[in-house]
Amino acid sequence: xxxxxxxxxxxxxxxxxxxxxxxxxxxxxxxxxxxxxxxxxxxxxxxxxxxxxxxxxxxxxxxxxxxxxxxxxxxxxxxxxxxxxxxxxxxxxxxxxxxxxxxxxxxxxxxxxxxxxxxxxxxxxxxxxxxxxxxxxxxxxxxxxxxxxxxxxxxxxxxxxxxxxxxxxxxxxxxxxxxxxxxxxxxxxxxxxxxxxxxxxxxxxxxxxxxxxxxxxxxxxxxxxxxxxxxxxxxxxxxxxxxxxxxxxxxxxxxxxxxxxxxxxxxxxxxxxxxxxxxxxxxxxxxxxxxxxxxxxxxxxxxxxxxxxxxxxxxxxxxxxxxxxxxxxxxxxxxxxxxxxxxxxxxxxxxxxxxxxxxxxxxxxxxxxxxxxxxxxxxxx
Numbered sequence: 001x002x003x004x005x006x007x008x009x010x011x012x013x014x015x016x017x018x019x020x021x022x023x024x025x026x027x028x029x030x031x032x033x034x035x036x037x038x039x040x041x042x043x044x045x046x047x048x049x050x051x052x053x054x055x056x057x058x059x060x061x062x063x064x065x066x067x068x069x070x071x072x073x074x075x076x077x078x079x080x081x082x083x084x085x086x087x088x089x090x091x092x093x094x095x096x097x098x099x100x101x102x103x104x105x106x107x108x109x110x111x112x113x114x115x116x117x118x119x120x121x122x123x124x125x126x127x128x129x130x131x132x133x134x135x136x137x138x139x140x141x142x143x144x145x146x147x148x149x150x151x152x153x154x155x156x157x158x159x160x161x162x163x164x165x166x167x168x169x170x171x172x173x174x175x176x177x178x179x180x181x182x183x184x185x186x187x188x189x190x191x192x193x194x195x196x197x198x199x200x201x202x203x204x205x206x207x208x209x210x211x212x213x214x215x216x217x218x219x220x221x222x223x224x225x226x227x228x229x230x231x232x233x234x235x236x237x238x239x240x241x242x243x244x245x246x247x248x249x250x251x252x253x254x255x256x257x258x259x260x261x262x263x264x265x266x267x268x269x270x271x272x273x274x275x276x277x278x279x280x281x282x283x284x285x286x287x288x289x290x291x292x293x294x295x296x297x298x299x300x301x302x303x304x305x306x307x308x309x310x311x312x313x314x315x316x317x318x319x320x321x322x323x324x325x326x327x328x329x330x331x332x333x334x335x336x337x338x339x340x341x342x343x344x345x346x347x348x349x350x351x352x353x354x355x356x357x358x359x360x361x362x363x364x365x366x367x368x369x370x371x372x373x374x375x376x377x378x379x380x381x
Contacts (some may be wrong), residue, residue: 062123062373063096063331065380068324070365071097071125071334073303078116083347087337090346090353093360096369098122099190099302099334103133104159104172109179118185123369125188125236125334130159130169131201150199154206161202161213165220173221177228185371190236190302191221194266195253197240204253211252218255234375238264238302241287243273250287251294261377263291263299269316270307270342277312280320288327298331298379305336305344314355321359329379
C-alpha cells in the first residue's frame with residue numbers, strides 16, 4: 001500500500017476545499033435564490049389550488065320568529081279556489097297555508113293538487129285520512145243523528161290501526177311517499193287527526209282499535225316515508241281540544257318528538273261541548289298546557305271557526321286573535337271556511353269579516369311562504 005506523504009496530502013486537501021466552495025458555498029453567495037433548471041421547470045406538476053366552496057344561503061324559517069301564519073281550509077280544496085278568493089277578499093289577507101283532505105279511498109297521489117296550492121303562495125297541508133270518507137258524506141246527506149253518524153263512519157274494520165302498523169297498506173303508502181319526495185318544495189302532513197275522539201275509524205276508542213295502536217301506526221307511516229327519502233314533510237300531530245275532564249289525556253297518543261314536527265289542535269265555538277259561548281282561551285288553553293307537559297314542538301290551531309247562531313261570531317274572532325300573542329308556542333291558525341253542519345265561513349258575514357280583517361292587519365300576521373322555506377320546529381327559533 002502506498003504511503004500518503006505530506007506534500008501530496010496537502011494537495012488533496014486543497015482540491016477538496018476548492019470543490020466544496022464551487023458546489024456548496026458559491027451558489028448561495030450571490031444573494032439570489034437558486035433557480036431550478038429549465039427542464040425541471042418544464043416538467044414540474046402543478047400543485048392543487050385551494051378554492052373555497054360558497055355555503056348555500058340559509059333557508060328562511062316558516063313562520064319567522066315572532067310571526068304567526070293564518071291559513072284556510074275550504075270544502076273544495078285545491079280543486080276550486082273561489083272560496084279562497086272570497087276569504088281573501090273578505091279578510092283582506094292572503095292565507096299562507098291551505099289545509100285540504102284526502103281519504104285513502106281517493107286514489108293515487110296527484111301532484112297537481114300540491115302544485116296548485118304552491119302556485120298560490122301557500123304551504124300545502126294534507127289532512128291524510130285512513131278511511132272511506134264516502135260513508136261520512138252519505139251520513140251527512142241522509143241527515144243521520146250525530147251519535148249514530150259517528151258510530152257508522154267510525155266502524156270500518158278495513159282501516160283498523162293494527163292493519164296500518166302491520167304493513168297492509170304499504171304499497172299505497174310508498175306510492176304517496178315517492179310522489180311527495182318528487183316535489184321540490186316542502187309540504188305538511190296532518191295524519192289521522194283527532195285521534196282522542198271516537199268519531200273516526202283511526203280513533204283508539206273506536207273500530208276495534210287497542211291502546212298503543214295509534215302510536216304504532218303513526219310511526220310505521222313516518223318510518224316508511226323516511227325510508228323512501230321523503231324528507232320534505234312537516235309532520236303535524238293534531239288531537240281535538242279536550243272538551244271536559246272526562247276526555248282522555250293526550251300523552252298516550254303521542255308518537256314522540258322524533259316523529260312529530262308540529263303539534264296541532266282542532267276546536268270550534270258552536271258545536272258539541274262548545275255549543276254555548278266559550279272564548280278561544282276556554283276552548284284551547286287546557287289542551288295547550290297539557291301538550292307542553294310532554295313536548296316543546298311549535299303548535300298550530302289546525303282547525304277552528306265560530307258560529308254566528310248566537311250573534312257572537314265577530315266577538316269570538318276578535319278575542320281569538322287578541323289571545324294568540326299570549327301563547328308564544330302557537331305559530332299558526334287555520335280557519336275552517338266551510339258551510340258544514342253550521343256555516344263557519346267568514347265571507348258572507350260582514351261583521352265577522354270586518355273583525356277578522358282588523359285582527360290580521362297586525363304586523364304579526366304579515367309574512368309570506370315560499371317554496372324554499374323550511375318549517376320552524378322549535379318555538380325559540
